[in-house]
Amino acid sequence: xxxxxxxxxxxxxxxxxxxxxxxxxxxxxxxxxxxxxxxxxxxxxxxxxxxxxxxxxxxxxxxxxxxxxxxxxxxxxxxxxxxxxxxxxxxxxxxxxxxxxxxxxxxxxxxxxxxxxxxxxxxxxxxxxxxxxxxxxxxxxxxxxxxxxxxxxxxxxxxxxxxxxxxxxxxxxxxxxxxxxxxxxxxxxxxxxxxxxxxxxxxxxxxxxxxxxxxxxxxxxxxxxxxxxxxxxxxxxxxxxxxxxxxxxxxxxxxxxxxxxxxxxxxxxxxxxxxxxxxxxxxxxxxxxxxxxxxxxxxxxxxx
Amino acid sequence: xxxxxxxxxxxxxxxxxxxxxxxxxxxxxxxxxxxxxxxxxxxxxxxxxxxxxxxxxxxxxxxxxxxxxxxxxxxxxxxxxxxxxxxxxxxxxxxxxxxxxxxxxxxxxxxxxxxxxxxxxxxxxxxxxxxxxxxxxxxxxxxxxxxxxxxxxxxxxxxxxxxxxxxxxxxxxxxxxxxxxxxxxxxxxxxxxxxxxxxxxxxxxxxxxxxxxxxxxxxxxxxxxxxxxxxxxxxxxxxxxxxxxxxxxxxxxxxxxxxxxxxxxxxxxxxxxxxxxxxxxxxxxxxxxxxxxxxxxxxxxxxx
Numbered sequence: 221x222x223x224x225x226x227x228x229x230x231x232x233x234x235x236x237x238x239x240x241x242x243x244x245x246x247x248x249x250x251x252x253x254x255x256x257x258x259x260x261x262x263x264x265x266x267x268x269x270x271x272x273x274x275x276x277x278x279x280x281x282x283x284x285x286x287x288x289x290x291x292x293x294x295x296x297x298x299x300x301x302x303x304x305x306x307x308x309x310x311x312x313x314x315x316x317x318x319x320x321x322x323x324x325x326x327x328x329x330x331x332x333x334x335x336x337x338x339x340x341x342x343x344x345x346x347x348x349x350x351x352x353x354x355x356x357x358x359x360x361x362x363x364x365x366x367x368x369x370x371x372x373x374x375x376x377x378x379x380x381x382x383x384x385x386x387x388x389x390x391x392x393x394x395x396x397x398x399x400x401x402x403x404x405x406x407x408x409x410x411x412x413x414x415x416x417x418x419x420x421x422x423x424x425x426x427x428x429x430x431x432x433x434x435x436x437x438x439x440x441x442x443x444x445x446x447x448x449x450x451x452x453x454x455x456x457x458x459x460x461x462x463x464x465x466x467x468x469x470x471x472x473x474x475x476x477x478x479x480x481x482x483x484x485x486x487x488x489x490x491x492x493x494x495x496x497x498x499x500x501x502x503x504x505x506x507x508x509x510x511x512x513x514x515x516x517x518x519x520x521x522x523x524x
Numbered sequence: 525x526x527x528x529x530x531x532x533x534x535x536x537x538x539x540x541x542x543x544x545x546x547x548x549x550x551x552x553x554x555x556x557x558x559x560x561x562x563x564x565x566x567x568x569x570x571x572x573x574x575x576x577x578x579x580x581x582x583x584x585x586x587x588x589x590x591x592x593x594x595x596x597x598x599x600x601x602x603x604x605x606x607x608x609x610x611x612x613x614x615x616x617x618x619x620x621x622x623x624x625x626x627x628x629x630x631x632x633x634x635x636x637x638x639x640x641x642x643x644x645x646x647x648x649x650x651x652x653x654x655x656x657x658x659x660x661x662x663x664x665x666x667x668x669x670x671x672x673x674x675x676x677x678x679x680x681x682x683x684x685x686x687x688x689x690x691x692x693x694x695x696x697x698x699x700x701x702x703x704x705x706x707x708x709x710x711x712x713x714x715x716x717x718x719x720x721x722x723x724x725x726x727x728x729x730x731x732x733x734x735x736x737x738x739x740x741x742x743x744x745x746x747x748x749x750x751x752x753x754x755x756x757x758x759x760x761x762x763x764x765x766x767x768x769x770x771x772x773x774x775x776x777x778x779x780x781x782x783x784x785x786x787x788x789x790x791x792x793x794x795x796x797x798x799x800x801x802x803x804x805x806x807x808x809x810x811x812x813x814x815x816x817x818x819x820x821x822x823x824x825x826x827x828x
Contacts, residue, residue: 247805261804272804396782396789461796468772469782478700478773485700486805492765494803498796500565500576501551 221331221422225275225311226258228429232273232313233260235433239440240265244273252482254280259487263494267444270316272490277309282334286480293472294410296343297334304342305335311429312473314491315436320456322443323354323361324402324463325436326491328473329425346421347409350432351388352439353402353463355456357513359523361439362403366523368435369406369428376424377416381524384408389520394466399517401466455510457497464496525635525726529579529615530562532733536577536617537564539737543744544569548577556786558584563791567798571748574620576794581613586638590784597776598714600647601638608646609639615733616777618795619740624760626747627658627665628706628767629740630795632777633729650725651713654736655692656743657706657767659760661817663827665743666707670827672739673710673732680728681720685828688712693824698770703821705770759814761801768800 233244242265250256257276262268282290282304291297298304310330317324329348336342352365366385373380388407393400406428411421467474477488504510537548546569554560561580566572586594586608595601602608614634621628633652640646656669670689677684692711697704710732715725771778781792808814 245804259804263804270802270804396787457799464768464800465772465793468769469779475773483700489769489802490804492802495761495799495801496768497799498574498793499798500549500563500567500574500794501790 221309221425222277224426225309225329225429229258229260229273229275229311232433235437236262236268236271236273236315239437239444240267240271242266244271249484249487251276251278251280251484254278257484257487259484259490261490265318267317267319267322267440268315269318270490270492270494271314272487273311273313274487274490275309275311276484276487277307279305279307282306289476294332294343294345296345296410296412296414298336298342301336303337305337305339307333307335310348312491313432315440316460316493317440317444319444319446320355320448320452321358321446322440323352324493325352326350327429327432329429331422331425343412344418345410345412346425347411348425348428349384349388349391349405349407350428350435351392351402351405351407352436353459354513355459356452356509357403357516358443361443362521362523364438365403365405365435368431370524372427372431373406373424375427376420380408380424381406385522392466394462394470396469397462397465399462399514400520401463401517403516403523404520454497455504457495458499458502460493460496461498464492467491525613525729526581528730529613529633529733533562533564533577533579533615536737539741540566540572540575540577540619543741543748544571544575546570548575553788553791555580555582555584555788558582561788561791563788563794565794569622571621571623571626571744572619573622574794574796574798575618576791577615577617578791578794579613579615580788580791581611583609583611586610593780598636598647598649600649600714600716600718602640602646605640607641609641609643611637611639614652616795617736619744620764620797621744621748623748623750624659624752624756625662625750626744627656628797629656630654631733631736633733635726635729647716648722649714649716650729651715652729652732653688653692653695653709653711654732654739655696655706655709655711656740657763658817659763660756660813661707661820662747665747666825666827668742669707669709669739672735674828676731676735677710677728679731680724684712684728685710696770698766698774700773701766701769703766703818704824705767705821707820707827708824758801759808761799762803762806764797764800765802768796771795 244260244262247259255278260273262271312328327350333344334342370381384406388404548564548566551563559582564577566575616632631654637648638646674685688710692708
């Protein structure tokens with residue numbers, strides 16, 4: 221997994237630099253308690269307002285309290301131990317384009333493993349997903365994005381796409397607003413030996429990650445130079461506000477990271493947009509493109 | 525409490541309209557499950573980017589799960605009942621000025637009461653506070669603000685100001701950043717009969733609320749027309765980002781509100797600024813005014 225995400229980070233950064241014309245800043249960092257990562261960020265670019273591609277490979281000891289917290293979502297974890305050794309590696313990425321016609325995209329794939337103090341294996345699982353968040357909805361973009369991901373899923377299991385598409389719609393939801401963050405994609409967590417063996421799941425995750433560039437590049441290239449008005453830019457800023465709300469109020473990964481002592485906060489919060497806006501009681505006009513997006517976010521659509 | 529906060533909302537709105545020159549929009553709303561409120565908002569004003577003054581008087585039934593959650597902070601609540609009747613009233617306010625030299629201010633005072641199904645009283649308490657969040661620090665403003673609040677506290681108990689000032693520094697803290705949200709003020713919660721009798725505490729809360737206008741008006745009037753640069757405005761936007769982080773990641777009131785079915789989300793999130801900004805790895809220059817603010821936020825100061 222480590223070698224694969226490293227190689228893929230380079231490839232994604234290279235392709236995004238071609239799209240933007242500006243270079244990413246590359247920060248290598250080490251975690252005081254074990255491991256480290258590489259954070260690549262492009263800010264105030266020609267195409268991207270803010271783009272971050274981050275990998276981390278960290279390890280250390282999980283104290284009892286952290287194990288209890290993780291067990292809520294990962295039943296395989298042994299609750300009766302004082303501490304566990306853990307190893308976690310993953311790639312995560314958020315791209316916020318300048319043009320309001322071009323959608324934000326988020327991707328994260330991760331592998332987690334724990335071991336008992338005597339070195340014997342305790343539990344392991346894969347998690348992750350990829351989802352699209354437009355401010356202006358082009359149906360063909362949502363369809364292309366979902367189709368590409370579905371192809372990657374179908375190679376491994378015909379049930380994966382429908383299961384993980386649904387999971388994505390349920391997970392990335394601003395429940396307090398009664399709307400989804402975006403038009404979805406896939407999301408899964410806790411995929412372990414009760415699902416498939418480790419090699420099969422790694423191969424699945426590899427194919428998902430490899431599907432990212434073909435799923436997003438055609439969209440960004442088609443939308444990045446479309447004309448737009450000041451009013452449309454403002455709408456994008458309001459939608460960025462909703463993005464911030466999801467990430468800070470609901471996202472489990474952000475909450476887990478923020479409350480982990482010694483976590484690299486700048487890498488976790490790199491997912492936030494450069495700018496966002498909140499207006500009291502802003503509602504789009506009936507029949508407008510903005511209203512149509514909200515309708516779709518309230519009731520997720522089957523795109524393929 | 526209800527009559528007092530209604531009257532005070534009117535008074536505060538009237539005085540702030542004099543400062544801004546623009547009128548507040550007034551929304552009366554009813555809560556489907558009981559009670560309602562009045563939300564006054566001024567957006568894109570001459571002095572305030574966004575200002576909200578909200579009162580609510582709500583009542584209904586607290587289910588067992590909500591009681592268990594509240595018990596973490598309110599030990600007087602009986603854990604062994606299926607449900608409780610509750611009554612809550614409060615005034616809350618956040619003012620975000622346009623000028624980066626003028627500080628954001630937040631205030632909230634509330635009264636909470638529960639009753640058993642047979643109508644007998646179960647528990648009651650007061651909570652609240654008031655705190656100042658500058659982007660550029662003027663020591664004299666922080667001193668004036670704290671002095672005014674201290675006078676109100678001292679009339680009731682000489683221990684109140686030091687106790688509640690410390691509580692404020694501890695509560696309004698972006699723990700993940702290792703810094704306070706602002707330069708503090710006071711904060712308290714769960715003040716009940718173990719503290720003082722109901723009349724004495726109501727009188728204390730009344731004096732705190734009455735101290736707001738004299739604590740803030742001289743500051744906003746002194747700062748609202750100061751000259752500022754584009755770079756200073758940008759720093760304010762980054763500080764607004766930190767404000768959003770606190771409110772969405774750490775604030776108990778926001779979390780409680782957001783997860784309460786039927787809550788009026790627009791009134792809860794009225795506390796968010798109109799605009800905010802997040803830059804990856806932004807650090808102020810050594811020896812700059814921006815750095816001095818950060819130093820003070822890292823290690824809270826005794827202002828009086």
